Amino acid sequence: MGFDYALVHIKYTIPPAVLLTFLYRPLFTRLDIYKIGFLITVAVVSTIPWDSYLIRHDIWSYPSHVIIGPTVFDIPLEEVFFFVIQTYNTSLLYLILSKPTFQPVYLRSEKLVGHSHDPKPSQWPYYKLLGQLFFTAIIVTSALMINTGQEATYAGLILVWATPFLLLLWTFAYQFILGLPISNTAIPIALPTLYLWIVDTLALKRGTWVISHGTTFGYHLWDGLEIEEALFFLMTNMLIVFGQLAFDNALSILYTFPNLFPDPPTLPSPSLLVRALLVPASKYDPDRIRGLQDAVSRLKRKSRSFFLASATFQGQIRTDLLLLYSFCRVADDLVDDAPSQEEASLWIERMRAFLQTAYESEKSDTCPEEYVRKNFPPSVHSALLQLPITKVSRKPLDELLDGFDMDLAFSNKLSDHPIKEEADLDLYAQRVAGTVALMCIALILHDYKSILSKDDRARVLDAGNRMGIALQCVNIARDIAVDAEMGRVYLPTSWIASAGLSYQSVLKTPHGTRIEKLRSKLLDKAFLLYEDSRGAIEALPIEARAPLRVAVESYMEIGRMLRQEGYEVKAGRATVPMCRRLSVAWRALNHL
Numbered sequence: 001m002g003f004d005y006a007l008v009h010i011k012y013t014i015p016p017a018v019l020l021t022f023l024y025r026p027l028f029t030r031l032d033i034y035k036i037g038f039l040i041t042v043a044v045v046s047t048i049p050w051d052s053y054l055i056r057h058d059i060w061s062y063p064s065h066v067i068i069g070p071t072v073f074d075i076p077l078e079e080v081f082f083f084v085i086q087t088y089n090t091s092l093l094y095l096i097l098s099k100p101t102f103q104p105v106y107l108r109s110e111k112l113v114g115h116s117h118d119p120k121p122s123q124w125p126y127y128k129l130l131g132q133l134f135f136t137a138i139i140v141t142s143a144l145m146i147n148t149g150q151e152a153t154y155a156g157l158i159l160v161w162a163t164p165f166l167l168l169l170w171t172f173a174y175q176f177i178l179g180l181p182i183s184n185t186a187i188p189i190a191l192p193t194l195y196l197w198i199v200d201t202l203a204l205k206r207g208t209w210v211i212s213h214g215t216t217f218g219y220h221l222w223d224g225l226e227i228e229e230a231l232f233f234l235m236t237n238m239l240i241v242f243g244q245l246a247f248d249n250a251l252s253i254l255y256t257f258p259n260l261f262p263d264p265p266t267l268p269s270p271s272l273l274v275r276a277l278l279v280p281a282s283k284y285d286p287d288r289i290r291g292l293q294d295a296v297s298r299l300k301r302k303s304r305s306f307f308l309a310s311a312t313f314q315g316q317i318r319t320d321l322l323l324l325y326s327f328c329r330v331a332d333d334l335v336d337d338a339p340s341q342e343e344a345s346l347w348i349e350r351m352r353a354f355l356q357t358a359y360e361s362e363k364s365d366t367c368p369e370e371y372v373r374k375n376f377p378p379s380v381h382s383a384l385l386q387l388p389i390t391k392v393s394r395k396p397l398d399e400l401l402d403g404f405d406m407d408l409a410f411s412n413k414l415s416d417h418p419i420k421e422e423a424d425l426d427l428y429a430q431r432v433a434g435t436v437a438l439m440c441i442a443l444i445l446h447d448y449k450s451i452l453s454k455d456d457r458a459r460v461l462d463a464g465n466r467m468g469i470a471l472q473c474v475n476i477a478r479d480i481a482v483d484a485e486m487g488r489v490y491l492p493t494s495w496i497a498s499a500g501l502s503y504q505s506v507l508k509t510p511h512g513t514r515i516e517k518l519r520s521k522l523l524d525k526a527f528l529l530y531e532d533s534r535g536a537i538e539a540l541p542i543e544a545r546a547p548l549r550v551a552v553e554s555y556m557e558i559g560r561m562l563r564q565e566g567y568e569v570k571a572g573r574a575t576v577p578m579c580r581r582l583s584v585a586w587r588a589l590n591h592l
């Protein structure tokens with residue numbers, strides 16, 4: 001009996017597990033636990049017979065003085081623990097590194113691609129087939145290697161065991177394995193592999209485990225690391241990451257195509273996951289994928305705060321928030337960027353008509369798709385058509401448009417100013433931002449199938465509305481000069497007058513000490529509303545809490561920066577530097 005193998009864990013495998021758990025802890029969801037638990041089970045069940053065979057046939061062995069003693073099918077307990085901890089560590093690294101990627105946009109519909117007058121067959125089926133041939137060739141070669149025996153035995157046994165699983169996972173998830181950024185694929189394989197190569201070198205040198213010489217080629221990757229050992233760790237990490245990718249591929253299919261899977265559960269059963277993976281790629285809706293791609297690039301271009309926050313949401317809710325953002329952004333931009341008031345009015349009218357056709361499609365003669373294609377520029381089609389209308393009610397969307405209508409009421413005449421008193425400001429902010437908060441909460445409650453009591457629901461919605469108003473006040477405080485350039489002043493005229501200014505003077509000179517006082521007053525209002533409502537986030541489903549805190553805190557940080565002593569809004573908009581943004585996100589995630 002000895003503790004050498006146990007010490008390998010204490011020194012080398014448990015510390016990274018603790019570190020990775022600490023880093024990922026605030027984002028750990030039930031879905032992650034399910035995913036990792038599933039993979040660990042598969043890893044243990046599939047490795048035990050193989051490893052047991054290797055030990056019984058003396059391919060490798062463990063001197064009795066290095067292990068504690070208990071075994072499972074002749075495998076030391078420390079070794080079984082290795083399967084568990086390696087799967088856990090590599091999975092967590094994958095989860096951390098893949099977090100920023102919104103994976104559903106990497107699904108490919110393998111229909112004809114290119115222009116409609118010159119369609120080309122998709123290349124993806126060929127890639128799939130090439131991979132399948134490659135893995136099959138390895139399986140055949142490895143069987144021959146085992147058959148020839150001697151030096152090729154250990155390498156053959158590794159390949160013949162791992163490659164059929166890789167072939168299966170490739171067949172299911174080749175689109176993700178090939179298409180996702182390397183932060184989701186090669187890096188989470190390479191880093192733990194390199195690390196375990198180093199650990200293995202140390203363990204072999206100390207004699208913690210011993211490889212028989214007659215069954216290896218005798219080549220070394222570096223001094224102390226046999227080529228077969230290197231291959232083993234590479235293969236096992238590939239299996240874990242391919243397994244994670246296949247799982248995520250299935251989830252992406254489930255959450256992306258409501259026409260195929262109308263209301264997927266938050267924790268899908270293994271059979272549902274397999275059913276999703278078995279859907280032929282030609283059945284994927286290309287418009288849906290394009291809509292999501294547009295939404296991601298819109299969010300990335302237009303809002304750093306919400307882009308960062310969106311990465312902390314997972315699964316269905318991430319998709320739905322992206323689509324909601326895309327709709328709101330497009331609607332706001334159509335109005336703000338219109339060259340004339342008449343045109344802006346026309347867009348609002350058309351959006352109202354679109355909502356009418358979308359929500360009342362069974363009563364209407366025109367279908368929403370036809371209406372959108374006839375009345376809106378192609379660049380905004382997907383944002384309108386992919387709005388998750390089955391999950392949000394029409395009322396907040398109508399109110400959002402009422403808010404945009406208020407934007408149009410600005411003119412040079414003070415009598416027409418839509419925001420005279422603080423109550424008008426509240427109404428405006430409630431329409432353009434309170435409604436957004438209500439829709440976000442509606443999506444969260446829907447996607448997490450959360451049942452709040454009537455009172456709790458009302459309390460959370462009310463807090464969300466106030467939080468929306470708070471964020472809008474920060475937005476207005478940030479943009480006083482930018483808005484003035486567009487001929488708009490959102491500060492109540494009563495405030496302007498009490499600061500000894502006139503509406504025209506703010507339009508002309510939107511800076512100076514008195515403007516700073518008004519900015520402070522608006523920020524005080526924002527922070528009061530924020531302090532008063534943020535506690536309600538903790539009444540929402542646990543998975544949504546930390547990400548929502550990130551969304552809210554990232555935006556409020558703009559307000560904190562504006563409030564800093566001596567901070568001056570220079571040309572353009574105040575933006576929060578990246579480092580500060582990340583530290584805000586970390587604190588929000590950890591509820592610090």
Ligand SMILES: CC(C)=CCC/C(C)=C/CC/C(C)=C/CC/C(C)=C/[C@@H]1[C@@H](COP(=O)(O)OP(=O)(O)O)[C@]1(C)CC/C=C(\C)CC/C=C(\C)CCC=C(C)C
Nearest residue numbers: 309310325328329433437440463464467471472475536537
């Ligand atoms: C994580 C993620 C993807 C979230 C998406 C949130 C979302 C759907 C945002 C839509 C934003 C938008 C374009 C709305 C149109 C109207 C508008 C301009 C509103 C202002 C947003 C500012 O965005 P930005 O600075 O990019 O705008 P401009 O460049 O100035 O045009 C707003 C300030 C409103 C944003 C309000 C929210 C996102 C609501 C936040 C509150 C919650 C999520 C609820 C919190 C819950 C409780 C219980 C307190």
